[in-house]
Amino acid sequence: MNKEQREQMIDKLLIHLNDEVEKTGDPIGCVRFDFQEATDKWDEESIALLQTDAEGLQQILNVCLSRGYLKRSYMTRRCEGIELTEEGQGRAISVDAASRNPKPVAEMHGSINIGTMNANGATQIGHGNVQNIENVIQTWLALIDAADAPEEQKKEAKGLLAKFVEHPLVNTCLGIAGGFAAQMMGAK
Amino acid sequence: MEDPKTTIKLRCLFCKSDQFVFPNEDYKPQPGDLIVCANCGRQNDYDSLMRVMKSHAEEWMEEQAEEAMKRAAKELEKELKKLSR
Numbered sequence: 001m002n003k004e005q006r007e008q009m010i011d012k013l014l015i016h017l018n019d020e021v022e023k024t025g026d027p028i029g030c031v032r033f034d035f036q037e038a039t040d041k042w043d044e045e046s047i048a049l050l051q052t053d054a055e056g057l058q059q060i061l062n063v064c065l066s067r068g069y070l071k072r073s074y075m076t077r078r079c080e081g082i083e084l085t086e087e088g089q090g091r092a093i094s095v096d097a098a099s100r101n102p103k104p105v106a107e108m109h110g111s112i113n114i115g116t117m118n119a120n121g122a123t124q125i126g127h128g129n130v131q132n133i134e135n136v137i138q139t140w141l142a143l144i145d146a147a148d149a150p151e152e153q154k155k156e157a158k159g160l161l162a163k164f165v166e167h168p169l170v171n172t173c174l175g176i177a178g179g180f181a182a183q184m185m186g187a188k
Numbered sequence: 189m190e191d192p193k194t195t196i197k198l199r200c201l202f203c204k205s206d207q208f209v210f211p212n213e214d215y216k217p218q219p220g221d222l223i224v225c226a227n228c229g230r231q232n233d234y235d236s237l238m239r240v241m242k243s244h245a246e247e248w249m250e251e252q253a254e255e256a257m258k259r260a261a262k263e264l265e266k267e268l269k270k271l272s273r
Contacts, residue, residue: 090233090236
């Protein structure tokens with residue numbers, strides 16, 4: 001499994017566990033989960049939810065325990081008596097809220113403050129300036145094309161530029177619509 | 189002895205970064221807001237961030253109280269030893 005898949009599986013597992021906790025009405029420290037470690041009797045519900053196998057579930061549980069999203073309620077190496085932590089519940093709530101209300105606070109306002117930003121040329125950041133940003137990126141693409149470098153390096157540079165534009169934070173800051181990078185890179 | 193003090197930062201629930209994107213410098217997040225992490229770009233529920241911060245603050249306070257109790261017990265032991273001489 002790659003990093004992205006792993007993060008998605010963590011999100012799914014935490015949302016599932018938080019739903020179970022909230023069903024009981026008890027605080028997180030009062031609800032414990034037992035994941036049977038015997039390979040023939042693993043937690044089938046979690047495995048089905050994550051669409052993985054016992055090894056995959058173990059890997060996800062280990063990551064969650066290591067990052068503090070889950071904790072063992074007593075000293076054991078086994079996956080029994082597992083509790084959701086505040087961090088784990090917070091991540092579950094955040095992912096759930098973001099899926100229902102995809103507009104973060106920075107996007108609901110006209111401008112964004114993210115510290116210092118330097119740019120050569122007349123570059124503006126904020127909603128309504130997408131055209132300007134597109135022009136800058138188009139210029140970069142043209143410069144890459146015109147560069148005296150092997151095709152492979154040009155391709156790599158364009159790929160990195162696409163990655164930059166597609167990054168969720170850059171999307172948020174610049175207000176660039178999804179698929180913009182693919183559109184631009186495809187055009188070149 | 190000075191009162192113990194500490195600073196607990198809000199940290200992204202996904203990557204632990206303490207940098208967030210705000211609309212402007214004076215912006216104060218409101219309950220229910222989703223705040224974007226400046227490092228990983230993921231949206232954090234502000235209420236959850238506050239709850240995590242509160243639980244870390246409680247843990248720190250418990251540690252401080254335990255330390256203070258230990259110090260007080262040591263002092264008391266010293267005083268009792270002096271008296272018993």
